[in-house]
Amino acid sequence: MTDTDTDALPKLLQPLGRWSHTFAYHALDVALERAEGIYLFDDKGNRYIDGSGGPMAVGIGHSHPRILRAVSDQMARYAYVHPMLANPRRGELCDAIADVAPGDLNNVFLVSGGSEAVESAIKIVRQYHRATGHANKYKVISLAGSYHGMTLATMALAGSALYQSEFEPMMSEWPHIAQYSDFLKPAGMSRDDWGVHCAQRLETAIEQAGADTVAAFIATPHGCSVEYAVVPPVTYWKEIRRICDRHHVLFIADEVVTGFGRTGKWFGMQHFDVQADLMTVAKGMASCTQPLGAVVVSDRVNQPFLQGTGFMHGFTYQGHAAACAAGIASIEVYRDEGVIAGVPERSKLLFACKDRLLAHPGVADVRGWGMFMSVELVSDKTTRSGFAPDRQAELLFLTLALRNGLALYSMLFNVPTSSTIPARGSLMRMSPPLTITPEQVVDMTERFETTLSQWEARMGITSHAPLATTTV
Template structure:
């Protein structure tokens, strides 16, 4: 029986890659102390379809699409070949006052796919940079239109929006920010849409949506509408565990932003490019933002690329004579990544991956919902191919775990046990304790069943140990 205290059993050897990583690789969001032969760094060597292999030859199901990225699956040679051809023709040139054919074509493609009049694309290297860019655009936009005091941003509690100093100031996770403070001033928080943690609204989700949206207006009025530039929200909030919102929520937030001349930013770094069955999830949830931030699934991970997409209204003052947006990134709009993104969007369309998600999202949710018979599972929630299983200490009271239990469960037991049992996914306690699932969009019922089976086995082990 695996226990919480011996979840990471000592290994007798480590591969050369693991040894090099332990000595020299500064891994992201990771504890790096104590790595070595007794506790080797996990090394992923290849992927094919929905599966990964490590340096010991073990095959595991990729239940997180890498990091909500690999929409079209691993090992797509056709995407790799596009990258090689583009690199041979033009490997690099910046979009600092210049264009390349792939960047120009991709910008046009995204403009056609985006809702409303969001027709202008600013490329970045990734999602955090896109959020950073959105805030800077909002600040400069209001200066250009004669409202220079509008600079604040309102986002939701527990929401994650990136690691740059500006994006981190928008992020609603105090523990993630405390080591880097002071951050950029101007970030303010409102309640999120976790109805599981607001059981008084359980019988009336529409009322909950109105209540949560009204907290946005309350914050704008408290700070002063003449000081608030933007509201930033995800269609489905990642951190905290796939928090969905009632239909009334987004329409009401849109009305509030219009009433107070505040830009609405849809942060779709995770949610765009098919994760919810649409190119942009705001289409699915019935609102048109002023700005969209996106990244991850745009290339299915075959090249790093992010983007900020702006409406004609936001772009208008930047087109005035003599105006410059003094902001950019060396790798933004990289021609190889842009070419890969074009090929990836075409591949996803040809294979009908958006419709596949729409056809299968209910089955995915229902399969994960079987886990609700376990005493440790309090809630299963999500949308599309983006779901979370919330773990609780007491199902009747919804009591969560204390700090010591979180340490032993989320960081000590679950990552290694899930991987050893054949599943890569994400145990997370930035909010309450959840396990997140977001497989490649090529996954189907066989993979859903495998995910449920491995989760069930692992969570039963955890329950016994606790």
């Protein structure tokens, strides 16, 4: 990288072609030629580590031969058939998911992605309560600042101006509760007790809304927005489960990011030995090789649908044969090639850089689990304050990382057009494909640290404050 290049950063890049872009800027608009394993290659021969696995989604290295073969074999026979006709791939995939899903989560409704999965889960819980004589139970409580997708109903769950302000009034004004936060834990209180306290906000919200009107509670196994990847203590989830049972409220675990091995187990909630009534999955399910998602439903919740209540549903692409072939092959790779079994060891290597990162003046926290690390970048680690959008902190970090051969994903909150200023720091995530080798983990974290030092120099963050307490 030349000095001139550095001075010119960050650049606002135009998307290639007439693609209508979604977020304000595309720092990563390099023209990709191909991808293999953990690497992306552009049309100029540059190589980048896919450091966030796309948007925390690619679980198996790109172009895995077993998945390529499965999809192309299926395409050669038929890619898609009329949904009323028998489609063996569809059934095989549902069986494979039921085999790896915990407890009695045995019933699989296939869709094409995470938003569709959450939207479908909302429909299932509402229809379930109607069918079991509780037609008035329709509200879905969620965490403030959460993210469950981009359809109108899933955005209503977000409880965040970022996703909602352009669309208000939302379709449903459902209650939101504050999420678990280590940062806000009162001094002197144990994590376990704080976990119970935070969970009890759900009970208060249910009582305020009227238990006879609440259908479900939805949450991701780890924190969202400024608390992204904070892992609550077991006490939190046990208490959530107890409250849901007490008030006849179904618990939907949104495992779109945490599912399929990302955290070191097949599904994130397995770490807490707490089973949800419904689980939404996508992303890692077919490792993004095909658009694929699902709602996985417990036997109890599925009961009314077996007894004659038809689920009012049906997307053209649900059960798409080529997508199902990709899902089946992915599950085989995760299981038979020891990918998920290998995550705990890889995770130790990933988190080996934690203390070095924490020693940086621009890093307030390093947290996460499995092959998922969130690094909270701040302008001042004692106050934990973030950056005004016009400083383009995230865009600069992403651009420098690219120059260092590392492609990262971020929400690009810190850009001039951002409508919301984050309450705290900005998050950079390392969540590479789970098939990454030990040497590649070291290479990736070194590139991240180099980027961090360059970024701090450009942002003028130099004072060394004491180490922040950590939450992992």
